[in-house]
Amino acid sequence: MIKKTLDEKAFQLLKEKMEQGLFPQWVLTDPDIYELEIDKIFGHTWQFLAHETELKDSGSYVTRWMVNDPVLLVKNRKGEIKGYLNSCTHRGTQLCTADHGNKKNFTCPYHGWSYNLDGELIGIVAGNKVYGEEMDKSEWGLREIPQVASYQGMIFGCLDPAAMPLEEYLGDMKWYFDILLGRSDGGMEVRGLPQRWVAKANWKATAENFAADPYHVQTTHRSTVELGISPEDPLYAGYGHQIVTENGHGINVITSKTGKARVPYQGTPDSMWPMFKKNLTPEQDEILSGVTVFVGGVYPNLSFVSPIHGTEGHLHNYLNFRMWRPIGPEKVEVWCWFLIDKAAPEEYKEAAYRGYLGSFGPTGTLEQDDTETWARIVEVSKGLMMRDKELNYNNVSNYLMGFDRVEPDESFPGPGIAYPTTYLDAISRSMHENWFKLISKDLFVKEAVK
Ligand code: FES
Ligand code: FE
Numbered sequence: 526m527i528k529k530t531l532d533e534k535a536f537q538l539l540k541e542k543m544e545q546g547l548f549p550q551w552v553l554t555d556p557d558i559y560e561l562e563i564d565k566i567f568g569h570t571w572q573f574l575a576h577e578t579e580l581k582d583s584g585s586y587v588t589r590w591m592v593n594d595p596v597l598l599v600k601n602r603k604g605e606i607k608g609y610l611n612s613c614t615h616r617g618t619q620l621c622t623a624d625h626g627n628k629k630n631f632t633c634p635y636h637g638w639s640y641n642l643d644g645e646l647i648g649i650v651a652g653n654k655v656y657g658e659e660m661d662k663s664e665w666g667l668r669e670i671p672q673v674a675s676y677q678g679m680i681f682g683c684l685d686p687a688a689m690p691l692e693e694y695l696g697d698m699k700w701y702f703d704i705l706l707g708r709s710d711g712g713m714e715v716r717g718l719p720q721r722w723v724a725k726a727n728w729k730a731t732a733e734n735f736a737a738d739p740y741h742v743q744t745t746h747r748s749t750v751e752l753g754i755s756p757e758d759p760l761y762a763g764y765g766h767q768i769v770t771e772n773g774h775g776i777n778v779i780t781s782k783t784g785k786a787r788v789p790y791q792g793t794p795d796s797m798w799p800m801f802k803k804n805l806t807p808e809q810d811e812i813l814s815g816v817t818v819f820v821g822g823v824y825p826n827l828s829f830v831s832p833i834h835g836t837e838g839h840l841h842n843y844l845n846f847r848m849w850r851p852i853g854p855e856k857v858e859v860w861c862w863f864l865i866d867k868a869a870p871e872e873y874k875e876a877a878y879r880g881y882l883g884s885f886g887p888t889g890t891l892e893q894d895d896t897e898t899w900a901r902i903v904e905v906s907k908g909l910m911m912r913d914k915e916l917n918y919n920n921v922s923n924y925l926m927g928f929d930r931v932e933p934d935e936s937f938p939g940p941g942i943a944y945p946t947t948y949l950d951a952i953s954r955s956m957h958e959n960w961f962k963l964i965s966k967d968l969f970v971k972e973a974v975k
Pocket of ligand 2: 745
């Protein structure tokens with residue numbers, strides 16, 4: 526039995542279990558584990574903040590969160606994206622309280638200190654009288670987020686100044702982001718504001734559900750089959766490839782049963798196809814022309830899905846990015862972005878946006894299905910018997926539903942380890958192995974030295 530403590534013995538036991546593909550259920554919602562995750566995972570990995578089209582002009586800003594750290598993301602006069610801790614240096618209150626906007630400078634609502642777009646303290650109310658000459662304003666600028674970087678317009682932040690650069694962290698996932706975000710001239714743009722809401726869920730379960738689990742689709746979203754939107758075939762979300770890349774990231778390239786396109790280029794207007802071909806390599810074009818759904822994740826808490834949506838004759842495609850912000854072991858704040866090709870016709874963009882609102886997002890039918898399951902997982906995970914109950918992640922290179930052993934498909938045109946089905950635990954295992962590697966780093970160093 527695994528004890529619900531964080532001593533070294535318990536961790537060794539946890540390690541052994543995980544090497545067998547078994548994940549103890551208490552780990553999902555344990556408060557001590559949660560504290561470790563905040564420090565050791567979210568304190569050192571890259572987290573998604575915004576898309577560059579949310580910050581169009583000098584002075585544009587958005588406010589975001591990296592778990593508990595408030596972030597003020599600003600475009601300065603030089604056109605650079607800067608990230609600051611959104612907390613006044615005087616008494617610490619939240620400096621900017623709006624979600625987004627455009628400002629020349631930021632004035633604190635408490636005592637009125639002002640900061641410019643470069644985070645410098647430029648104004649103190651009655652400064653000369655209250656502080657005299659000794660106050661050196663240059664020492665009281667806003668704290669910068671240690672690392673802010675972007676790839677294909679996606680802006681990420683990292684709280685660890687020593688962490689590897691973003692592009693190295695993304696690794697082979699960049700090749701797939703080039704398809705999703707770089708296929709069109711001008712890239713993608715965010716439409717509307719990111720929607721957000723709170724769900725009863727653990728971040729590990731929500732991240733896994735999107736990044737690694739097409740297997741749930743045929744049951745959880747059964748209503749889409751009953752409505753005639755999805756096929757009856759229970760394997761329908763399993764055709765295609767599941768690809769494991771570095772650092773716990775992964776992507777599922779779901780196709781039709783034949784491996785051929787259900788509709789070419791995900792139902793995008795055919796006028797856009799030559800542009801896709803021009804901007805992609807032949808291998809990337811081969812994948813995009815035949816895919817039905819891309820769904821995957823960047824560890825720890827960014828997920829994305831790019832589906833075909835609608836009915837014959839009115840098909841469209843969009844890209845949904847979502848960030849799972851943990852706000853406790855049993856709660857996530859979901860942040861949900863709609864992205865579309867900047868170069869797409871306006872009426873197509875609008876139709877795709879309406880399709881997105883009806884499927885994902887807080888009022889979407891698919892979203893409701895998943896949200897209910899996530900809540901039920903946390904509700905049952907705290908019981909005494911959960912301490913030695915393990916979840917099965919053994920479906921990796923093992924026998925799949927009585928078929929042949931699943932081995933990587935060397936002929937897949939993209940990078941990473943590609944398995945020829947998406948009903949597989951390969952990405953889940955990689956996420957959980959990465960989880961364990963990160964939370965146990967330096968944990969028992971002192972004991973080991975003795
Ligand atoms: Fe911001 Fe005092 S807390 S000016
Ligand atoms: Fe789902």
